[in-house]
Amino acid sequence: MSAGTFEALRGQLHEAATAFADGPGALEGILRGIVDDVDRAVREPLEIFPVCHHSPASALAMARRLRAKQPKVVYLELCEDMAPLLTELRNCRLPVAVQAFAGEVVGFPADWSPLSVVAPITEASAEYQAIAYALDTPGVELVLVDRSSDHVFQWEARDEHPAAPGESADSDAPHGEDGALHGDAVGVEIGDLRPRFAELEEHLLRHGRVRHWSEWWHQYVEVPLGDGDHDTYRQVMLLIGSLFRRLAPGDPGRVRVDEDRERYMWTRIRAHLTATGTDPADGLYVCGAFHAVSRVEEFGVHGTDTFTISPPSGTTWRHGLIPSSHAAIEAQFGLAGGSVSIAAAEWAKNVRRTGVKPFRLAGQAGTKKQGRKAVLPAVPAPSGAPADKLSGFLGRPPALDRLDEAELLGWSVDIVRAARRNGYLASTADAIAVFETSILLAGMRDRAKPTPYDFQDAAVTCIEKDVVPGRRDVRRLVESMMGGDRVGQVGYDALPPLARDVHDRLAPLALKLQQRGVQRALLDIASRPELEACSDVLWILRHLLPHGAARPIMGERRLGERPVQESWDLALGTHQRALIELGYEGVSIEQVLEQRLRRTAYDPRATTGAVLETVEDALLHLRSRRLADELGTRALEVLARERTVDGAPEVLRRVRRLLAYHRTHEPALPAWIESFVTTGYAHYCTLLPTAVTDEDATVRQVGAMLGFLFSMEGLALSLGCDRTQLELAVAQSRPEDPAKTALLWAARTHLGTLSRNELRTRCAGLLGNPLVVPSYPRYLSGFLHALEPVPALADFVVEAVSQAFARLPDQVLLPWLPSLITSLRSGGTELAPLLIREADRLFPARLAALDAWTPPWEAPPSPVGEQGAVGPHPGRGVALLAAHPAACDALAGLLGCDDPWQQAPAATSRGAALLGVHPATGEALAELLTTG
Template sequence: MRGQLHEAAAAFADGPGALEGILLGMVDDVDRAVREPLEIFPVCHHSPASAIAMARRLREKQPKVVYLELCEDMAPLLTELRNCRLPVAVQAFASEVRGFPAEWAPLSVVAPLTEASAEYQAIAYALDTPGVELVLVDRSSDHVFQWDRRAGDPGAPAAPQGAPAPAEEEAALHGEAVGVEIGDLRPRFAELEEHLLRHGRVRHWSEWWHQYVELPLGDTDHDTYRQVMLLVGSLFRRLAPGDPHRVRVDEDRERYMWTRMREHLSATGTDPADCLYVCGAFHAASRVAEFGVDGTGGFEISPRTATTWQHGLIPSSHAAIEAQFGLAAGSVSIAATTWAKNLRRTRVEPYRLAGQAGAPKTRTKARKTAAAAAAAAAVPRAGAPAEDRLTGFLRQPPVLDALDEAELLGWSVDIVRAARRNGYLASTADAIAVFETSILLAGMRDRARPTPYDFQDAAVTCIEKDSVPGRRDVRRLVEIMMGGDRIGQVGYDALPPLARDVHDRLAPLGLALEKRGVQRALLDLASRPELAACSDVLWMLRRLMPHGAARPIMGERRLGGTSVQESWDLALGTHQRALIELGYEGVSIEQVLEQRLRRAAWDAQARAATVLAAVEDATLYLRSRRFADDLGTRALEVLSGERSVDGAPEVLRRVRGLLAYYRTCEPVLPPWIESFVKTGYAHYCTQLPTAFADEDATAGQVAAMLGFLFSMEGLALSLGCDRAQLELAVAQCRPRDPSKTALLWAAQVQLGTLSRQELRERCDGLLANPMVVPAYPRYLSGFVHALEPVPGLADVVVEAVSNAFARLPDPVLLPWLPSLITTLRSGAADLAPLLIREAGRIFPGRLEALDAWVPPWRQPPAAAAPAVARAPRGAALLRTHRSTGDAVARLLGWEGSWEPAAAAPPGAALLTRHPATADALETLLTGA
């Protein structure tokens, strides 16, 4: 072979130079790997040919130690694979990072496994064969991020150029995890891949590999398979671009693995001849000094960071694997179909973990047949010696499989049936067209037998036409028909404690929560009070998990309220990965929720509204008064340090809700909320003049501040606050914005410094001024926002709007009307119902009454009735209870006498000034 490659280099190049060095170097790489005492088994990820060759070799060699290219910290999880239905992914997850930048969190590394993968065959053999040791030798999950620190995003490979977008949501099962795979066999030299695709007459790399490597290697012997894979790995390695970072990471991985293997051999004294090293073909053709059991070099493995890694199994799918590793859509499903065909054709018995979920049962007869086939495969083929089989394999012409008309006809009928179910107007004629077009395309691509990719192109051409009537296009239908997007599942025994606890606590619902899809749960809490515990779990899951995992249809969870019946749509099986990752954060959902609330409350960027939301969640879901009080104290600290009013609306809403809850459900208010109201009153009084003048502060935010001050005023004054502080703050406000000016007027009305009649006159003056009319909608917006702190102004706002419609001419009103509507909709949508109710109260309810209707603000004031001197109604009450009257008088600082000569009792003047209060008090005490 060396001589033939030398002649080829001289013929195709100007002389034996660089090309000769590459070609002969490939032969050297193959020769070096083949002569290594520790047998190297090169594989390609999710390759049926690699899996078949692996199963054969394991039954023939029966190694005592299997070294596997997989993160060494994932080893304890592999025994749990038997409790799962493949495909699944082994995951290392870290939510809190130490030694890495905080913005990298969370860190996640996954290694997906399918049955049609050589690494799964090696794992199943090692775990189920007595006396066999499985050793993972690749870098740890921590080193993945240590060595792959890219600018801005560590260890997260960029999406492959030209990779097809996933068609289903299952493509996101791995999330944003970094993928670790065995056998990344894809040219890193773009021009080489383009050359191979063009001359191979294929569309993408997956199709090229299937046609020119996967199918020919499916029937070869072990030596030929091994040499071809080493040759391909060496070719791609030598033609890879010289990216220093990528080269360094690849070589460091190889040094790491060989160092770990030599350490194990030295510690155990195992004979290298009894070992098997399973790695990607790219790494098998390594040229580092540490290569081999006799390698040199003193590679030092850096220590791991202080990051705590959690490990578990998460569900995977064919689409997720394709999306993460840049494979063509449907390629993994086609590989699974090819794997099943190879098993039937070669009669090789694959290795499966005992009790593997979803694995077919193996019969004794099949075992005997497989053993005989393995023994036959172990016998070298007659002809060329083992070291020269590679030359014969490369020189032989491709085998042109005969057309399997029955198979192709079945595909054509099935795709037409599937197309009709998805809304296509397909018929028998389309099935015939797909059949003939598949043969035509295969012939144009120098193939006697159409591949699934030829059939897919033919189906798209003949059926899809120019539109897609349903949710799936024809290309996706072909992928489903060829095997579909198989989705794995992690069994109950392999789940983390939190996930098992959730399943146990929801068991009374009687649902198969491990199944994918949406299930309806009905909870009649009145007749079955024991389901209240399930309701608590579901509400916490809704708070912690992604949307759709637990979605309430009927029922609510609010402060002070309970539901009698609840209805839920549950999809925990579909969101199993999210539930498993919750298990990395704690042993129960209560613990995870408390940790998250603490993290949010004590975050450096936390706002008072955020902490108050945490207080509400702690009360709703955890029912922990102690924890809620701790969070409330933290809210007080955060509010004291805030210098902006951005969160004022949210603070007002949540404080009102918490106050209403504590007043109705608790005997006394918690000390923290009293302090919060007192501090908030002083805080917002201080910031009020600045907020009115600040252009960045919106009218809604200023209205929320006023709402806090006015609605909490009674409680704040009882706690020792001074109303003069609020009066001074309002007096110092100098707004320039029309909406804030209207807010200031409303605040002055509430404080009594501006009468309602003066406010009406100011509004009339705005309408009378042509220069101000264009800005009138902004004044109205301010008035609507003023309903938050001063809801009693609703009638004045209705009057202001009505006067505008009554007085403005159409040329002014019509252009102004859209601005008014958009202003009210965008700025005060939640306050509009109050305005509408007030308008419904003022305006007539019948259309015929509208002509004779006179607005209340235009009606003449009623004549004042002549004053009739009478003794205050409370005078007799005071005389009857003199001691009480004396105590009130002394409290108010009134000095008087009960002498008969006195014109009135000591409190008479007070009663005369405030007769309504006296009347109400007398009615309350006497019932009159």
């Protein structure tokens, strides 16, 4: 193109600047600079094809240009490390996203992990047209020239702020499950074309009479360029890119990243041209319009080679394809809700209207099978240099599209039908109203033909009114009618080995696992033992995948138990992205689970309870004694360095479960469990005096400590621990909190340093002291938590609660009842059944017996003393022993009665001698024999 191609346009802009700005100046500099940018890009020997992200006009122009030019090399603005994955697109149903993933980072901040970069691809995008053309045309090479995924984060770290996707999301951007298909990944766009100057975007929206940027682009760029020739399209896109670039705010970090990307791409392009000897005239450079008008010195085939590309970091990147959706693209890149669906509908309409044959990968899901790859027929290129098309385009009034009444009428009928299915009381009158309102809104916005956005506003106004009876509002119904939130799918052949292995191992279930939605799987393992392997896979997936991917409905997995029947709700197709990302961590789900368990156990912030949970999971899901022993040793290390009792309840619960499993399924306890019990015994004995006075330690945590000490006492003593250490720890404990005080009383009762009569006397004293009565409910809370370490006190706790209900005044009792209920619900869930069973044993079973019932704690004391007072008939045991002297002799031996025998005329046995030593017992026995 000659240097004077745009001289006429420069003259017009000079006159406009003089008129509007009262003389040439800054405005003229901007306007003339824009023309210079367009001129420079058009004169470049390597043809630059500017595009906009997911723009139907760009895709249509790309298809036309590829058939006309037939380039031998296509340079594409996409992360260069994603190139090997593009051939797998033919095994997927679009939209999908190419992903680079790194679970462990090297050279980046640790809190950025995991790193993820995605590049979504839809059929209505110029990049897909270029990829399909290059991969299915013999002799054509596709070269990705943008920075690698590693450099994306290298440059973010250099500018000292992490990349955040969706920085400028519209207010009505979609959210929800499909909107999160990309997760927290950083998005890579081809053609990020949007004003970065907020005032400029606001000005365009206000004067264009539109609500958001997506609508402005559709009305003023998509529609005018849909029928434009190649030169017009190219120059207009370059003009828009230059305008947005020159009016962008001067953010140094963002400008530096933009310019470094352009230097990077041109450096790669020149290196490839030099290495292959390709003629620049046979190539095509596809990039965003923003980067097509770059002003860096490295720009162009003849640019300088002064840019140095930094080496990659030590991070290991894994690549794959993940499913995407229209809503996910909109959410990630800040587009208006439904804009990508409307763009897809516009693309399909333009293809039908213009007759342009788009490129599609052979074997792509949803396409017809094609034969062998054939060379495209040559299309003669236009002769002569392209003319200045900007002057005519900018000076021409907008073309008035004729109203397509049939199309608008069809939309109106379809939306009313969809509204009826979703619970709206819509009628034919509403269809007419939508039709007329669409035309009215288009006229108010200076449009001869209503756009989909005009129709959407009209439908909301005429149908939705004030309520939404169903799950979807009218705006979502219009989006669905225009094409819906199309969700892509990665085919079986494109899945990583781990995902394919999961599908193969679940094949006996005979389900369509790649299908979206929830499917029910019934596993009758008793009659089909081969399904137990499927059960193992499902339980591991439940542990690894997000909630809802594999959810058990019936059946549970416990240590030492084998499954019989199970029922599952599976949604692996919906959570395909999560399953694919598991493949980045290993080659099997067992390997991934083992890695995650180790990562959890060796985390510097791991607690003893969390490590014990990994031990249980290793036994439960992997059945690996080796891994369980390794993680158990790690739990021992974590316990030894803990200085708080926050995790005591969880430690107690899990150690009890692991002990029960090993005692019933192993010939001997593992060495780590024995060490854990002895270490825990000494550890909690040491912490007990401090914990009872620590305000941050709750009564439940102190109760769990005592529960560990008392329940593990027998095993700990057999392994060499000293009971004196526990007795000293309890004796040194001086709690001030009433709940902890009651808990320590219960502990002393268990150790034998406090009798039940003394404990009962202390509680009676509390109820008799008016100053202490308001705090008595807190003592009861302590007794309730004492059931964990001393379950034998259940009858006494029932007695204490009954005494409270009988003697506490209403002003104390009634406010305490809610706290008692919440305490039972939150911290005493496992203790409540024990309390209820004991109350059921003590209280009468029928209402009629309640009047004559006397509580055991109010019954007159038995003559045989406390040791014989068991239940409402305290003397029965003595009579039974007298009737069976051999049993009495055995009992005397168990009680350690080794006193010298006393001779009695009528009693020669040791049992009779024992009764002689205790005359009260003898009298009670005689009375029983007399009355019997």
